[in-house]
Amino acid sequence: MSTAFEKVAAVRRGSRRAAATPRPNFLYILPAALFFGFFALLPLVLVVALSFTTWTGIGDPEAAGMENWSRLFSDEKVLAATRTTLFLTVLSWATQTPLSLLLGVWAAGRQRNRAVLSAVFFLPLLLSSAAIALMFHRFLDPNFGLAADLGPLIGFEDGNIIGTRGGALAAIVFVVGWQFVPFHTLIYQAAARNIPAVLYDAATIDGAGRWQAFRRITLPQLRNTVVTSSTLMIVGSLTFFETILLLTNGGPGIATHVLPFLMYRAGFEGYEFGYAATIATLLVVVGTTLSLLIVRFSGFAKMRSTLEGL
Template sequence: MTIAPPAPKIAPPAANSGGRGGSVTWMAWPALVAFLTFGIVPLIGVLLLSFTSWNRLSTDIPFTGLDSWRSVLSDPGLPHALWVTFLIMALSWLFQTPISLLLGVFIAAHKRYRSVLAVLFFVPLLLSQAAISITFKALLDPNFGLGAGLGFEFLQQDWLGNSTLAMGVVVFVVSWQFIPFHTLIYQGGIRQIPASMYEAAQIDGAGRVRQFFSITLPQLKYTVITSSTLMVVGSLTFFDLIWVLTAGGPGDATRALAVDMYQRGFKADLMGPASAIAVILVLVGLALALGLRRLGGRDATASQLEGL
């Protein structure tokens, strides 16, 4: 990466210092072109495709107005997919947040745990969702999996064959992968809290639980919001994990929006309705991100731009 051309020895004309913008603008172009082509153009494209009835196999993309939208919005599959998505989102938030917070508090205070055990603790973050899902699929096998190994009756169930259990498995596997990540975020936030606040609380006779609720939690407000935003918005896009683990099943019990889109588009060859689902996915994600940001009471993007 050391392809720097030798710098000319002569100073550039003084005029250059005033309008510096011009001389660097070109450097933004390669990234801009790449992202426009594969990010922005497809974003517009998905909206346009939702007004067609492209069947994936033909080269012909007929414009059919609102037909796709009408068929998607009148299909009971949509409210179901929205419900499944919401359920995965809410349950995985409820499961991950308290555990990550608790672990974050612990890890932030115990250096030894952090340095020795944290090595293993973060391994799930490195694995692909395909690998994780394949592992859990085999691990949860009622006859040869973990349940049989540990000899616990309650673990020997048809985990992926029962609608309720399958939902639970999806939430658990998501948490298995992401709790370390959110723990990392929380412990970082906790270590930013000045020790003097805890000293003062200690002198005032506040116990550990009181300190947690009166200092740690309020101080972590923005960390909680960030972590929650990542969980909630991220859960909209779970595809790899659900597809490999349950393929949306049993039946349609875990058929979340992203899986629904894939099945309509690439399995049933109905690209119009699939695009409509994709548009809904974008809108829901945007609404959630903006809603959570409002909850934070400040505009993160605006302050990001202040430094310019």
């Protein structure tokens, strides 16, 4: 490295013009672009195309016109699943955000006990979604799991949490929160540590209490982080699918059917790949709209600066 720095010095000192610096040509990005195009963009095009076909997985897809789409719009389960998807997304966001914000700000303190506890709070991140869902699935058994002992404490006399509509939805929000709050806490912790201490010193001199300092300094300073974390939460809420598949399998009844679940079932259990692609297209539209809305409401520039500041 030292030679490179010497050269820089040489370039700066000397008045002689440096020759045109060689730059990478498009070949450097081509493999990545092709790869991405083939496995991500092509599927995006195909998913829309497939939505106008019927395909059982045997032979080739056959053109079906608007058949799948008219079915989609009259399918009450799709409507219900869309509602459930949005409900779970909003509820998860509304519980995870204040929790991770408060925990993150608290964990940003440099005290020893906070460091130790933060290390404990981090532990769920070491488990995969599948492991977490399967673990809680066992805990929620009404006869032999934790639900049998702890259920009565929270109003489920017979331990029947996951077999009731409200209980199953709450269980999903809880399990997803258990898994992801640590991650968002981490984001808030990092951001809170970057708030200049001098701001708080000034506030203390002004006689501001803890709450006022939090409201006037911490919250506004974390505004961009809230946006980033919320985006990740909302877009990531599509990954509820794994948790739902393993925790409730859509039940009880149709209470926890979400869009990806319907799509998976139509395709890989019903072999109706055309209809599954139609649901998938709806999913792409919902997902993209959500992301764009967040970006619009929060300001794209801020979003980009957070990402580019990495």
